[in-house]
Amino acid sequence: MQALIFQGKKKIEWAETNERIIKKATDIIVKIEGLTFSHADYRPYLGYDNSVVPNTIMGHEGAEIVTAIGDDVTKLKIGDRVAIGCVTHCNICQWCEQKAFANCTNGGFILGTKINGTHAEYVRVPYGENSVIKIPKTMNLTDALMLSDVLPTGYENVIKKIDLKQINNVAIIGDEPIGLGILLLLNKYNKKIDIYGHHSQKLNYFKKMGAHKIYDSTLTTFDVKYDLVIECVGNDRCTFEQAQQMINFNGTIITIGVFKKRVVFNLQQLWNQNITIHTGILNCYTLKELVLKIENKEIIPKYLVSKTFNKNEVLKAYETFMETDIFKVVVKL
């Protein structure tokens, strides 16, 4: 089989590698017909990040056909169409009992970082029947790919964590796919949702998708106050500091960005403000709900996807991903 092999900064290509085989009775093998990627893949591609174990096939987003199942797998069969959740989990450890699947002692966020990922013709998914979701015949591949990461990230970290009845206005910091997914998910709740970013074309797209106001974060002073501030950038920029400036009394900050450095927390201002802060990645525990929401047209995942490429255009897909008007890109095999 072939996989996308990372050969060094900005060098990635399809190359022959070992076949994927069932190693444990709970494993499944999925034939990848479509993949997408996120900043977690893009940072190593740019040489910024060494969180991927060398020679590991990257990628934690992908879908489609189950081609082999381990002996203990009873809820999936060969030929099923599935979307792969980016968090694999055993369902029996102490963290899985709490639905903290990302912290699973035997799994977690390991696809494409600690074990070979989805950027290949086939992927082995540990604890397969917990870690993928069956998709209906009517769901297209592009929609299915948005289930791997971007949609559950927003849904679990925002919609499922917060009592939205208490919220009048929302700031999303970050004009990238995660923020766009959250806007699409929040749209039905009739809140005033403002977006802070620094790509004017992307900001304009947010406006078109329902944002109340858009702000160039390099030009504003962050003096509007919000009941809910969702930080989706991480600390290459001072977005956690901005979130603290923008939060209202009694408000909630959700930080979804990936942080590599410690940050400053202004407790001298916030200690008596009844603020709540949530950190967290997704646990992929809502994939079934999200499938229904897509089926019911409550969410239209295609709005997240800016371009689609074929298998041989993968380098172009990577380069395109960081263009100033691009959100998610999809590669179809």
Next chain:
Amino acid sequence: MQALIFQGKKKIEWAETNERIIKKATDIIVKIEGLTFSHADYRPYLGYDNSVVPNTIMGHEGAEIVTAIGDDVTKLKIGDRVAIGCVTHCNICQWCEQKAFANCTNGGFILGTKINGTHAEYVRVPYGENSVIKIPKTMNLTDALMLSDVLPTGYENVIKKIDLKQINNVAIIGDEPIGLGILLLLNKYNKKIDIYGHHSQKLNYFKKMGAHKIYDSTLTTFDVKYDLVIECVGNDRCTFEQAQQMINFNGTIITIGVFKKRVVFNLQQLWNQNITIHTGILNCYTLKELVLKIENKEIIPKYLVSKTFNKNEVLKAYETFMETDIFKVVVKL
């Protein structure tokens, strides 16, 4: 009337001052028969803090007899016994609508800081019928005084904010009255509650009051992990840093201490741990519930009180407050 007048570092004495009179139709006047104090009073007494407006009578804790009511007061009458909540609130501003009484646009945590407080023979309480609680005949003065601050602080910031079903073990950082109040409130839930402090006599008292383990925070490495960490110190010490070291995946940190400086937040470690952090002072919205709990012997407030003094011993009371085996002290007028 007389009030405790702060004359400079470690100098406080009863002196004649103006009578308290009704200024607004929602005011009440309360004759103080008992008072207590907290670190918020003690810091200015030691000269550490200049948050009290000069010539303001300090104190936000006190009880007992209503001696005058404004024209708009209908739910209280002269002669009622009341405990004064340390947060006065109008009940009509946008924050009061959210029960964020501490942030009340027209009140908040102002007694003893922005307006004359409870350390006097009489106190004017703005929005009196919102800001005090009637106490039953059977409740003694000492129990009533624990309603002003220490009990609602623990009850509102911990018991009312957290789903305790999710919590197996708890760390309380701080061996002072707030932490002790929280231990007493949590005792009925059968959690393992460990205390971190640096006063061996106080720690031993926590053990006697039901703590699972006690740790000298100057001698330990904070490597036990907890589902809930309650920080009750503030940043003269590095307690927020310790809380972050102790928090389990999926855990909650509640910070109750008063912070005067910014702190470090280790988002590089915690961004993907599904941590929740709550900041907050009390809003005094649970006084009625707490009266019932005291009546039902679910909480025994007297365990918080180490010594009682008479009116002329107030300087001794202040000095005693910081002794190594003392929690709350009460002064009876």
